[in-house]
Amino acid sequence: MEFKSVQKETVVLNPAQEMALRRIPSEIRSDPLTGRTARICHFMALNWNKPDFIALVAGTEKNCPFCPERIMSVTPAFPPEILPEGRMRLGDMLLFPNIAPYDALGAVATLGSRHYLPMTEIGAERITRGFVLAKAFFQRIAEIGHPEGVYFIVNWNYMPPAGSSLIHPHLQVFATASAPNLMRQELEAAEAYSAKHGTCYWDDLIRAEMDAKVRFLGRTGRTAWMSAFAPMGVVGDVLAVTEGVHTTLDLTDADLSDIALGLTRVMAAYDRMGIYSFNMNFFTAAAGQDHSRFHLLFSPRTFFNQTLATPDIGALRNLFNETLCMAYPEEINAMIKAEF
Ligand SMILES: [Zn+2]
Numbered sequence: 001m002e003f004k005s006v007q008k009e010t011v012v013l014n015p016a017q018e019m020a021l022r023r024i025p026s027e028i029r030s031d032p033l034t035g036r037t038a039r040i041c042h043f044m045a046l047n048w049n050k051p052d053f054i055a056l057v058a059g060t061e062k063n064c065p066f067c068p069e070r071i072m073s074v075t076p077a078f079p080p081e082i083l084p085e086g087r088m089r090l091g092d093m094l095l096f097p098n099i100a101p102y103d104a105l106g107a108v109a110t111l112g113s114r115h116y117l118p119m120t121e122i123g124a125e126r127i128t129r130g131f132v133l134a135k136a137f138f139q140r141i142a143e144i145g146h147p148e149g150v151y152f153i154v155n156w157n158y159m160p161p162a163g164s165s166l167i168h169p170h171l172q173v174f175a176t177a178s179a180p181n182l183m184r185q186e187l188e189a190a191e192a193y194s195a196k197h198g199t200c201y202w203d204d205l206i207r208a209e210m211d212a213k214v215r216f217l218g219r220t221g222r223t224a225w226m227s228a229f230a231p232m233g234v235v236g237d238v239l240a241v242t243e244g245v246h247t248t249l250d251l252t253d254a255d256l257s258d259i260a261l262g263l264t265r266v267m268a269a270y271d272r273m274g275i276y277s278f279n280m281n282f283f284t285a286a287a288g289q290d291h292s293r294f295h296l297l298f299s300p301r302t303f304f305n306q307t308l309a310t311p312d313i314g315a316l317r318n319l320f321n322e323t324l325c326m327a328y329p330e331e332i333n334a335m336i337k338a339e340f
Contacts, residue, residue, distance in 0.1 A: 001208040004030040029230040038230035048274030066168035090133040105148040106174040127260035150177040152248035161277035162301040194291035202293035218340030221258030227333040233299035236332040245294040265339035
């Protein structure tokens with residue numbers, strides 16, 4: 001397990017100190033699995049002002065398709081060969097086809113009837129139920145032998161800075177035979193790693209991070225939590241790996257509950273920095289790809305300029321897929337670790 005990094009230094013003349021030399025460090029890290037590079041640079045204090053949520057949310061409930069008074073009349077239903085009941089319900093949560101699908105078989109699951117849920121009020125129990133509902137849908141897709149029933153993925157864009165067009169909290173739930181780029185690259189790299197070393201990359205990573213301590217966070221059941229060495233998010237990424245599990249369908253209800261609990265701890269920590277938006281993706285193998293382990297990434301989202309609503313993704317990330325993180329992941333880890 002190699003945690004490779006290249007240290008760099010920029011030298012400028014500092015106008016705030018009579019043009020004295022100022023040295024600015026930066027670092028380029030390589031992901032130990034894929035070799036994908038991430039820049040640690042653009043350093044700033046991890047402290048944002050949250051917006052006025054009452055003003056932000058005000059009025060958005062009037063046309064919200066996911067609010068209980070509208071949801072049954074505006075959301076589509078699955079055809080009977082996929083789901084005879086059309087939509088799936090679990091308590092106040094509803095799963096239905098995504099009207100803006102990006103694959104043949106996409107669903108959306110609301111996280112309940114409340115239109116706006118502050119990040120720290122989402123709660124582990126609600127997240128668990130959302131995941132249980134998603135898994136019930138995946139099991140149905142597997143049972144009917146649907147050709148897209150290969151990779152079972154849950155994505156979460158929470159709040160507009162993370163790409164959500166709606167305030168009402170919901171999960172993207174989809175099954176696909178076409179693995180998304182990074183997931184496919186990871187699966188291929190993990191297979192090559194297993195062939196070369198005779199061990200599982202993800203098991204080795206957990207061991208290496210537990211030994212190194214500086215990025216390890218803790219465990220919830222079979223799931224190990226850590227800060228990513230080469231994060232994609234500008235405020236770092238949190239990685240959770242579930243030991244002994246290859247695919248989303250292998251996750252037990254206890255695993256889903258443990259994962260939800262860990263997520264609420266991560267949310268609580270980022271909330272203290274003023275973060276109120278995040279992406280979360282499941283990374284799953286297909287059945288039989290035993291060289292991989294189920295894992296997820298939690299990536300906080302913010303702005304480069306909050307006043308102008310400048311997104312935290314610019315040309316570097318959008319067109320080069322080169323990422324930058326505005327603090328050392330080990331320093332961010334220290335700010336999250338208290339929750340574990
Ligand atoms: Zn709503």
